[in-house]
Amino acid sequence: MRENGPMTRESAPIEDWYDGAYPARTTAKLFSDQRWRLAGAAAAYAVKHSPVWLMPVLTAEVIDIVVEKRPLSQLWVVAAIMAVVIAQNLPLSVLYIRWLSQSVRTVETNLRMSLARRLQELSIGYHRRMSAGVLQAKIVRDVENVVEASRQTFDSTMGAVSTLAGALVLTAVRTPEFLPVFLVTVPIAAGLVFATRRRMKDRNAAFRKQVEAMSARVSEMTHLIPITRAHALENRELDRLDGTLVGVRDAGIRLDMLNGRFGALAWITFQLLSVACLIGAAWAAYTGTFDLTPGDIVMLSSYFMQLTGSVTVLMNLAPVITKGLESVRSMADVLSEEDIEHNDGKMSVPAVDGRVTFEQVAYQYDDAAAPAISDLTLDVPAGETIALVGPSGSGKSTVLNMVIGFLRPTSGRILVDGQDMAELDLRSYRKHIAVVPQESLLFEGSVRDNVTYGSKDLSDEVVLAALSDANAAGFVEEMGGLHAVIGERGSRLSGGQRQRIAIARALIRNPRVLVLDEATSALDGTSERLVQQALERLMAGRTTFVVAHRLSTIRGADRIAVMENGRIVEVGSHAELVASGGAYAALSTSS
Numbered sequence: 001m002r003e004n005g006p007m008t009r010e011s012a013p014i015e016d017w018y019d020g021a022y023p024a025r026t027t028a029k030l031f032s033d034q035r036w037r038l039a040g041a042a043a044a045y046a047v048k049h050s051p052v053w054l055m056p057v058l059t060a061e062v063i064d065i066v067v068e069k070r071p072l073s074q075l076w077v078v079a080a081i082m083a084v085v086i087a088q089n090l091p092l093s094v095l096y097i098r099w100l101s102q103s104v105r106t107v108e109t110n111l112r113m114s115l116a117r118r119l120q121e122l123s124i125g126y127h128r129r130m131s132a133g134v135l136q137a138k139i140v141r142d143v144e145n146v147v148e149a150s151r152q153t154f155d156s157t158m159g160a161v162s163t164l165a166g167a168l169v170l171t172a173v174r175t176p177e178f179l180p181v182f183l184v185t186v187p188i189a190a191g192l193v194f195a196t197r198r199r200m201k202d203r204n205a206a207f208r209k210q211v212e213a214m215s216a217r218v219s220e221m222t223h224l225i226p227i228t229r230a231h232a233l234e235n236r237e238l239d240r241l242d243g244t245l246v247g248v249r250d251a252g253i254r255l256d257m258l259n260g261r262f263g264a265l266a267w268i269t270f271q272l273l274s275v276a277c278l279i280g281a282a283w284a285a286y287t288g289t290f291d292l293t294p295g296d297i298v299m300l301s302s303y304f305m306q307l308t309g310s311v312t313v314l315m316n317l318a319p320v321i322t323k324g325l326e327s328v329r330s331m332a333d334v335l336s337e338e339d340i341e342h343n344d345g346k347m348s349v350p351a352v353d354g355r356v357t358f359e360q361v362a363y364q365y366d367d368a369a370a371p372a373i374s375d376l377t378l379d380v381p382a383g384e385t386i387a388l389v390g391p392s393g394s395g396k397s398t399v400l401n402m403v404i405g406f407l408r409p410t411s412g413r414i415l416v417d418g419q420d421m422a423e424l425d426l427r428s429y430r431k432h433i434a435v436v437p438q439e440s441l442l443f444e445g446s447v448r449d450n451v452t453y454g455s456k457d458l459s460d461e462v463v464l465a466a467l468s469d470a471n472a473a474g475f476v477e478e479m480g481g482l483h484a485v486i487g488e489r490g491s492r493l494s495g496g497q498r499q500r501i502a503i504a505r506a507l508i509r510n511p512r513v514l515v516l517d518e519a520t521s522a523l524d525g526t527s528e529r530l531v532q533q534a535l536e537r538l539m540a541g542r543t544t545f546v547v548a549h550r551l552s553t554i555r556g557a558d559r560i561a562v563m564e565n566g567r568i569v570e571v572g573s574h575a576e577l578v579a580s581g582g583a584y585a586a587l588s589t590s591s
């Protein structure tokens with residue numbers, strides 16, 4: 001247990017203390033900021049709900065007034081009290097809903113925000129491992145489960161507890177002989193819940209896993225649709241989905257069956273108990289064992305029904321709560337995950353010159369048998385363009401990811417301007433780099449939004465200049481200017497146009513270090529020239545790491561590093577490498 005003062009606990013972000021191993025305690029903590037609102041809601045509920053336990057007493061009075069032929073004026077008094085008791089329900093319900101809704105919705109928002117925040121801190125490796133579909137399910141579905149379970153628990157518990165308390169007090173006042181009945185029902189209910197708790201938890205966990213597998217599958221399937229359709233593999237994809245759907249169905253049926261059996265068992269037990277109580281009261285009055293009026297019997301009968309009803313409601317919460325707690329555990333996969341990039345407290349770099357040095361760097365992926373990079377030593381002075389070439393799988397992308405800081409060397413060091421990257425606040429370093437990936441990532445929005453992504457307060461002139469340097473001004477003009485909308489993920493643009501928008505985006509950042517993964521897909525001659533020209537403008541004067549596929553890019557580079565099996569086998573300019581007659585010379589004559 002950590003020592004936390006009430007102040008620090010309230011202000012500490014959820015992800016700092018979230019603990020999936022203790023879901024109930026964690027949920028309570030989630031709501032701890034809301035305790036005053038919840039207390040208000042509870043008070044409002046108790047009052048609004050009072051007709052439920054007051055009406056049977058008032059009804060008993062009415063019956064006794066009739067049976068005992070008391071003065072009629074008493075009837076009007078009771079009627080007036082009933083009217084007031086019922087009418088207060090409206091204003092107090094409104095208050096109750098307002099306070100409960102405010103607390104529950106606030107917790108919901110805070111949870112989603114901290115999940116999103118943590119996703120932005122988790123390493124790129126984590127995101128590669130986790131399916132986007134699963135993460136989405138956590139933010140959307142699990143948060144909803146927790147919030148709905150909390151709301152229902154609060155609502156049902158308040159209802160049941162206030163009904164029980166009212167019934168208990170009034171029974172104690174009018175017919176204390178029947179108090180023991182209340183005492184046996186609670187242990188029976190607790191026993192039933194306890195007996196099924198373990199299985200309920202397991203089946204909820206199994207069901208959630210199946211739903212997550214389905215989310216991952218669906219997200220993959222939607223992603224693959226263009227490829228699937230192009231290869232006429234629709235049926236194969238549907239078969240694969242079918243397997244996951246069947247899994248969800250079977251786990252769902254098992255869960256429903258358990259919940260159903262539990263519900264039915266609870267209902268039967270308590271109905272029997274309720275009947276026993278009614279018959280018992282009738283017998284006691286008939287034989288004169290206790291002194292009961294007919295009004296008392298009607299009242300007791302209502303209370304027995306309410307008592308059993310409340311306990312059943314409470315017991316039916318068990319599945320809801322179990323599901324909510326399972327979702328609390330599920331969110332811990334994100335909120336308690338340790339694989340985050342640690343930047344806080346590290347050195348911030350206000351400016352970058354652009355020298356990047358690899359010192360005997362090795363990198364091995366977590367699940368890989370052999371290192372992807374071994375013994376890589378390379379000094380790239382500021383402003384140099386270095387082209388990485390080599391066969392597929394030789395480690396080029398791994399090097400790029402290390403330059404961005406997505407991957408940290410397993411051994412060795414990478415220095416930026418002589419500073420070990422491990423000691424830098426990578427967020428400050430990355431302000432000075434730009435990345436142009438193979439597949440340009442564009443989003444739904446205007447051309448301007450896409451180009452300025454993340455850079456604020458840029459004038460139209462600056463954006464237009466970047467577009468013009470990227471050879472994109474012409475087609476942007478034709479599309480309708482800076483505010484023309486790019487379809488989702490750039491669907492309205494050609495491949496070459498998308499690349500040029502991505503180049504403009506990189507240009508506008510005016511980076512010192514450029515990380516470029518040249519698109520492999522061939523463009524037609526004109527488009528190719530426009531992209532090439534834009535790239536040359538982008539690379540000029542900046543340290544550039546480029547995984548190069550075009551001959552012109554390779555030849556234009558200051559140096560070329562030829563990679564094989566995670567090692568650099570040759571470095572030098574085009575002319576030097578050709579002259580030395582090594583691997584590069586063999587490659588360039590064969591192409």
Ligand SMILES: Nc1ncnc2c1ncn2[C@@H]1O[C@H](COP(=O)(O)OP(=O)(O)OP(=O)(O)O)[C@@H](O)[C@H]1O
Nearest residue numbers: 365366367368372391392393394395396397398399
């Ligand atoms: N996430 C990963 N987990 C495990 N191994 C990986 C991972 N990513 C890459 N590898 C392995 O590391 C090696 C280097 O991969 P890398 O992607 O850097 O090669 P590359 O030269 O960029 O290839 P390509 O030209 O095909 O993109 C390969 O053997 C690859 O199988």
